[in-house]
Amino acid sequence: MSRSATRYLEVRLEHVSLHRAGRSVLKDISWTIRPGERWVLAGANGAGKTQLLKLVAGAVWPTPSTRAIRHYLLGRERSSTPAEVKEEIAYLGAERQDKYQRYGWNMAVERIVGTGLYRTDIPLDALTASDRGRIGKALGRLAVSQLAARRFLSLSYGERRVVLLARALLSRPRLLLLDEVLNGLDEINRARLERWLERQKGPLPWVLATHRMEDVPPSATHALVLDRGRIVYAGARRAAPLSEWLEAPHRRAALPKRSRGAQRRSGRTLVRLDQARVYLEGSRVLEGVSLTVHAGELWVIHGRNGSGKTTLLRTLYGDHGVAVGGTIVRAGAAAGVPLEAFRKRVGLVAPHLQADHPQELTVEEVVQSGRYASLGLNEPPTAADRAAAHRALAALGLTPLARRALGELSYGQARRVLFARALVRAPRLLLLDEPFAGVDSLTRGALLERVLELAAGGTAVVVSAHRPGEWLKSATHELELAAGRARYCGPIRTGLGSGRAGAGSAR
Known part of the structure; x- marks a missing residue:
């Protein structure tokens, strides 16, 4: 291994499993991420992609097992847990972004990005002149310098994503985990991020999870595909069956002609x-x-x-x-x-609504609340509420998830729940x-x-x-x-x- 490569993390998982709320989420995972490797992570909603990234990052812990092995290698230092290297890993995804909305962390953008320097969630100390200079350069590289003085929660969803990306890059990570980070970005910002990933010619390893074939970076070297918590492919990107998982065939419906007349005002x-x-x-x-x-x-x-x-x-x-x-x-x-x-x-589906919902609510309760346009229920549901929710859940194939807590679902599954909530009252x-x-x-x-x-x-x-x-x-x-x-x-x-x-x- 080259001297520069030893500055970056190698992660090795063997026979690792994860259970949440009594359910198996990841099963017998064996995977190694080496310096210089650039991974695409694919799989359907609920396959376990986010949980796998969180497990690597140390945000969740695997189910205890005598067979399970986790090794984190940084230089000559080896650890069996991520505790000693957790701050060297930058993880960015919708769940992390939602934390700012959920907890009301509405600091200035400059302060948010500055936490990347000290690898904390919220600012703990005043920024120095040197800090501000580095923050300004990070924002400038992503062409969002004009946002420095804005309050974070006043930004659009895509602007927040770019700001948190600047924060992640400013932390100079030894491993970069990107969970659906291209969602919410316009075409220019997507291309800007892809160029940044392309230009990382050094051994910084990264993993990018996506549901879209067009979002697979050309610079990716490897691919891992999950299916219901198990690895079904892990290897070279060029041989990966990504199109089978990211471009699943489906019917594209079209409005009947009677509804498509753009000039109609009836x-x-x-x-x-x-x-x-x-x-x-x-x-x-x-x-x-x-x-x-x-x-x-x-x-x-x-x-x-x-x-x-x-x-x-x-x-x-x-x-x-x-x-x-x-x-x-x-x-x-x-x-x-x-x-x-x-x-x-009115039916509403939006990122802020997904972030604001109490995570302990069951899927059924979330859908029932759509009848009252509320976050949760202020009174016990009526028979009509329950019947309407059951119909909406069945229409979107969500009945098996009805008793699950919202916080147990994948981001994509939770988005489907919001659709059911939006449709529950016609x-x-x-x-x-x-x-x-x-x-x-x-x-x-x-x-x-x-x-x-x-x-x-x-x-x-x-x-x-x-x-x-x-x-x-x-x-x-x-x-x-x-x-x-x-x-x-x-x-x-x-x-x-x-x-x-x-x-x-x-x-």
Whole structure:
């Protein structure tokens, strides 16, 4: 091994298993990560990818066994647990990002990135001038220097992901674990990360978990595929059956022609924005945006990270107010009518909603709460609540998970639960913010088909996506945002998402 390689971690697992809540999650795992190796980790939702990465990182511990071996080698130092090298491992994924939302860690971006220098979750000491210089360079490399003074929770989902990536890189890890990190990034930021991975010509080992073939970095050298907690392939990337797992065939549904006429205005108006301006923590996020959504329309909202897509959806839902000079009108929510009356007929799927849900709730309880647009239940469920939840769970193939706690599920499984919650009350309006983040190919196809069935039946759908190509064949309208302003708003244009397959326009 070269001298430079000894500066990086080698991890060896043999016959390692993991149980959670009495269930087998990982089974007889044997895997070695060596300096210089670049791994792609693939598998369906619930296969155990995130748990495997967390086990390597030392966030979860394997089931005790006389056969199990864990070795962490750094230079000449060898350890049988990750305790001594845990701070040398950078782990970034949706679960880590959700912690900031769940615990309200709303420090300035500069402070968040600075924790990478000292490898802590939250800032413990004041930043020095030298610290600020290094932080500025890290943000500059990812082209987000302008975010340094912003509060973390005021950022878009994709902006938060880029900031946490800067934090991870600033820690100078000896092993980098990336769990679906390309989700929520626009095309430019995805390409920027891929270039960074490509340029790491040294022996820094990394593992990147993904559900999309187009997100497999060209620089990957190895691949590991999990199926229901077991390794079914581990070896050279060029011989890996990745397309079988990342491009599972599924039917692509399309709206009936009667619903696809982009010029139709016969549907009832469900929500209308007029010259809307929205401010978050003193920063203008939307400026002069006008939008009218009618029953049966399917709107695709797209634009760069930070362009205002999530803020727009949350404004439609009622989480954010419109500043003086603009207006918003919601069907069934006239003056004096509680906003909850409108929300009970709106289905919402969004990353912040997934992060905010109490993790101890059962899947059934989460879905039941959709009938009241609440986080959890304030009163015991009625017979009608239980029956509606059972139907929604069955429709999405989630009945076997009904009694499981939300925190026991994979990220993709939890996203399916949010879909069931959104559909439990036959919504008139469906708001979807990056709905397919963390979802495998087969599930994406099934969820897309269900959404299009609702749209064909008159439900209005507004979806924010960095990969609008998935919705092109069925969308009726689009709104392109740039720096909080509408660059285009109207019937769907030809050529949207004409870049690489499934990529967003990011124009």
